Amino acid sequence: MAEPDTSAEPTRVPELGSAQDAATIQANERTLLAWIRTGLSLTTFGFVIARLGVWVRIAGDAGQAIPGAGWIGALFVLMGALLDGIGIARYLVFHRAFLKRQAFPTGVGSVLVIAFAIASLGAILGVFVILSVSR
Numbered sequence: 001m002a003e004p005d006t007s008a009e010p011t012r013v014p015e016l017g018s019a020q021d022a023a024t025i026q027a028n029e030r031t032l033l034a035w036i037r038t039g040l041s042l043t044t045f046g047f048v049i050a051r052l053g054v055w056v057r058i059a060g061d062a063g064q065a066i067p068g069a070g071w072i073g074a075l076f077v078l079m080g081a082l083l084d085g086i087g088i089a090r091y092l093v094f095h096r097a098f099l100k101r102q103a104f105p106t107g108v109g110s111v112l113v114i115a116f117a118i119a120s121l122g123a124i125l126g127v128f129v130i131l132s133v134s135r
Helices: 019-059 069-099 110-134
Strands: none
Touching: 019 069, 069 110
C-alpha cells in the first residue's frame, strides 16, 4: 500500500483583499442587516400592539379592551432592541475573527433563545386574541 504524499505544500489561507474575502465580508454585512430588519419589525409590531390596546380602550366599549396589550407590546419592543444588539455583537465577533484569520464561533444559543422568546410571545398574543374574540 502506498503512503500518502506528505511533501505537498499545506493549504494556504487566501490573502486579505481577495474576492473571496470581499464576498464573505459582504455576506456578514447582509446578515447584520437581516438582524436589524427583524429587530425593527419586532419593535414596530410591539408598538402597534401597545397602541392598539390603548386605541380600543379609548374607542369605546370597556368589554372590548385588550388585557395586557401594553405589556406584550413593550416586550416585543424590548425583544426588537435586544435582537439588534445581538446582531451587532455577532457581526463584530465574526468580523474581528475573520480579519485575524481565526476560527469564528458558530454558536446558535442566542438565536435559539430569541426564537423561543418570540414564539412564546406570539403564543401569548394568540391566547389574548382568542379570549377577546370569544367574548
